[in-house]
Amino acid sequence: MPASDKDLGRKVTLRQLKIFESLARHGSVTRAAEELYLTQPTASMQVKKLSDAVGMPLFEQIGRQLHLTEIGRDLYETCQEIFGSLERLEMRVADMEGLKRGTLKLAVVTTAKYFAPRVLGHFKQRYSGIQVSLKVSNRERILERLAANEDDIYIMGQKPAEDFEVEAVPIAPNPLVVMASSAHPLAEQARIPLERIAEEPYIAREEGSGIRESARQLFASHGLQPNIIMELSSNEAIKHAVAGGLGVSVLSLHSLTLEGSEGPVIVLDVEGFPIARYWYAVYPKGKKLSVVAQSFLEFMVEEGGRAAEHMERMMQALPTSHSISRPEPLDRDP
Secondary structure: OOOOHHHHHHHOOHHHHHHHHHHHHHOOHHHHHHHOOOOHHHHHHHHHHHHHHHOOOOEEEEOOEEEEOHHHHHHHHHHHHHHHHHHHHHHHHHHHHOOOOEEEEEEEEHHHHHOHHHHHHHHHHHOOOEEEEEEEEOHHHHHHHHHOOOOOEEEEOOOOOOOOOEEEEEEEEOOEEEEEEOOOOOOOOOOEOHHHHHHOEEEEEOOOOHHHHHHHHHHHHOOOOOEEEEEEOOHHHHHHHHHOOOOEEEEEHHHHOOOHHHOOEEEEOEOOOOEOOEEEEEEEOOOOOOHHHHHHHHHHHHHHHHHHHHHHHHHHHOOOOOOOOOOOOOEOOO
8 A cells, every 4th residue: 555645754865766766767777876876776775765665566577678757757757846945955055054055067068077076176165154066078068968957067178069058158269179189290380281181080079079070061161071080089098099100080178288388299380270169167058057057157158267377378389370269148038
């Protein structure tokens, strides 16, 4: 028999509800466990305990897919109400306490890992009581998180498509450049034609990467296709392959911030480059940001101004005529 409301209040824990909500949203134990930093057996066990407390199955498995039962759908709606109320309470507490405490959930595209952790560190130094969570993934996964409203703010290298209703605030330049080994035959040449680069062995980011798509669009606009010999999902792995002379690649100039211009990887002077891109702070349109998230957004814009100056100095140090473009206007309703 189903447990009474009084029994449920005693038996069900907030932790179980969080695991159930994540599993119901993702339809995957693996994804839910990953999101909540749990092992899969732990996540499965807690959901089973919750089902036992309710007295009815919450999921049914058809083939390899998990589906909510009728009572499971009711509980999922209840979870959304509970967590929504808790989030509103947290925002009110943060309003009253200023920035002495609170949480910030940030999800960023892979390239932004060269920018976001530094900004988060500076923010934490100013507001030590804030707890932060940072997820790093490729563009496709970040868009999935955005659609599910899993985080406070998302940082990505290009704004989402028009079917996403979002606010998109440009925060820092993210110029894309062609990189090669410092011993590459083209290293000393100026204004290299894009056609010449298309002939070189090319190391690409994986499918779903914003950098890969930007480079593809530039080549396609000239009727060209890069000679892809390798696909890697890590900027660091690509830099090692480039340094080893395996080919050229297009990456963010930020990926050279630690090595500078004296390392084994150099920037080629190629026509059409740099591809002018900006990192954007994105969140769903109409979403009311918490005090913490709003303060971090303003802090990122401030830090982004300094990042732009740093990028300009890096470009000027290169033996090319590259320069950084200015940010695009904000996409905001009048």
